[in-house]
Amino acid sequence: MTKSKLLIVEDDVDIRTQMKWALANEYDVHLAGDRASALAAFSSIGPAVTLLDLGLPPRPNDPEEGLAVLSAILSQDPLAKVIIVSGQGDKQNALRAVGAGAYDFLCKPVDLDELALVLRRCVYLADLEKEYREIQHGANAEVFEDMLGASPQMQAVFDFVRKVAPTSAPVLILGENGTGKEVVAQALHRRSAQGAGPFVAINCSAIPEHLLESELFGYEKGAFTGAQAQRKGHIESAAGGTLFLDEIGELPALVQVKLLRFLQEKCFQRVGGRQEIPSDARIIAATNRNLQELTTSGKFREDLYFRLAVVVVRVPPLRERGDDMVMVAKAFLHNYAVEHAKPSLTFAPDALRALGAHRWPGNVRELQNRVRRAVIMADGKRVTARDLELTDTLSALPPQTLKEARESVERELIQDALRRHNGKITSAALELGISRPTLYELMEKLGIGREG
Template identity: 70%
Template sequence: MDKPKLLLVDDDEDIRVQMKWALAADYEVAQAGDRVSAMAAFNATRPLVTLLDLGLPPAPNTPEEGLATLAGMLVMDRQAKVIILSGQGEKQNALKAVGAGAWDFLTKPADMDELALVIKRSVHVATLEREFRLLQDKAKSEAFEEMIGASSQMQAVFSFVRKVAGTNAPVLILGENGTGKEMVARALHRRGKSKDAPFVAINCGAIPEALLESELFGHEKGAFTGAHALRKGLIETASGGTLFLDEIGELSPALQVKLLRFLQEKTFQRVGGRQEIQSDARVVAATNVNLKEAVAAGKFREDLYFRLAVLITTLPPLRDRGEDIELIATEMLRRFATQHLRNGMAFAPDAVRAMNQHTWPGNVRELQNRVQRAVIMADGKRVTARDLELLDSEGTPPPSLREARERVEREMVTAALRRHAGSITAASQELGISRPTFYELMDKLAIQRD
């Protein structure tokens, strides 16, 4: 495994040599003695962490060169982790640098144990941030017509859309509720020849049969009580464009017959009318039921099924899409955080693990609901499993192996400290580790030194 990259900027060559010797075992160390060489090294290596002395030539007794170097690094990478190394009399300058964007500051001569812990913590945070940015970039690169998917199943769906969008043949989209069937239908429309024509959608299972017929085919004035004027139906409205029929399996037998006739002849009659009306709307249908089983059970016409299922694609449930879960969640988090003025939010490790373990019965729609609620309700910048309401029966996310190990370590460290009245030396000796290692454990486990 490659060592993390570290940049050391100091005009004193002896200090640089000593610090490089102390850090080289754990880091790939680059050096610079002035602003020009520091900027060149920073640009070339893009270190996770930079140690920066404020007093640089040609004015080593003032902080101007150091502050200018800090500013330049933050221009190149606004999330750069720059740790200021300053003399005792430069504390105000170091605080000024932190206010300008430095990550932390230490006083010279730096205690190497303390420096090692600060660097290690900074590298850990910088690594997490880079991974988050890579995930965001990957989500953008894997986006297709507002859909995100790196999984082989979704790439197959995207390929299907590219191939068939330019035709006018009917399409049947299969998949569980919440998998994004309407998004696929809209992608087919936007990539089709009639993308500037209407896209008209209707949920066949959400409207009573008596009203659905009028919605689809329209009605003449006086066709029934309340029909005070002629009304065009959605099939007529969608002429030249796309008609999306969601939950097509919910159509009554009578409406199945009328829809079949339209698909065969591209003509229909309004309710209460005799005039044959033409429409060249492309029909894209979707359902979450098995239409073949419905045909076998006599609930769905076989001839209508074959008319609708000229081209078929199936959307996978979210639980089967692997890394897509985190990709989609990350993009949703960015979008909702921007919408609610909470930029800079990220998922905590327990949230990522809980999302990957959840079965997602509501699919992408459920994920969207949970992420949006979490953005609003989270107390800080980190979205936890609790914020997502993804907890087990005991109210906690299931622990990972790492968390279980850390829990045992924390119990042993705190117990040793209690037994020895807070003595680091005695507690470390009891556990059979060195003082620096004990300090490192305390820092990792967030145990206060006092």
């Protein structure tokens, strides 16, 4: 059997080594000594259990750093198992940590037998929960960091994020409008070692060319007319975190040079300044344009392109995500319906047909907007193609035969009834006004499972 992974976060080298010796037989032990290395290790190894010392550098006598690690870990994985190891006489803070979601705590000096026992129980529980989660979600969880997606295309994006987030490499995100480039950037940030630091987003096409340089790099007092005081730019504000440069294809030539220099040197100068200012901000860029083409035509520097595109991910358009589209549409419908106090709203068959046939040039954002508007417009319990403003899409489709129309209505009604009755055939059949055998027959014919 493979050993369970254990992450020990402890700044005292002696205690760390002692624990490792005591536990290495039973566990695959990983060590970290501060917040950044702890979070990087947590996202790259995914330990079953984390042992966390509350007093970490730079303030080893203060629990705040440890509590920040705890909260960053729990925001990555709300079910993560963290055992607090607190200093002598620091039970109060240990209890605070348990209140914030830690699994248990031990006080120093740690009794190694007690530690072994608590760990075994905790790992057992973590394994059980993991198994349960996997059964519940099927092998592929459908939600990842605020993104829905069960299609292989989206699972590939999630895998990419899992792998690349813990490195500090620049990432280039490609994708059409509204595909979710910014949510991918946020996921990369949250899962990085600097996940607790700032996430600063700037849209390069929304800021006039002459202001962009000072927005990004800041300026010194007197750098230009109106510069009455020194101001920090986004690169400086994003230190310790991530700078997200949206619509990077629109970056003016002058700013391209300065950004390239920053990527090479990790230093920059404010506008009107001479001082070299360091910033460890990680750069994530996104564009819906073909950057490679822009380099060929000379609009985008090739050397900058290669610096930004160390790793590249393409977020697929909605129309290439198969069944995800309907799943995401239903999720949005549910959320907005609850928000607008119309919780029993569902899609009418013509709406589902239109959703499936539409090209979605605006991708997830367009879907979100159409569904939000439709929920407001819908009368009764059904959202129609008209509510979605997709009647044009519908009329461009080849006409449905009566048989197709009947089957799609039947399918919708049966699925709804099964869902409402949690898959109970008898009560669903009763509600639909048909016999049990007839319902079974229809489910078989229409390819519907008990879960609807």
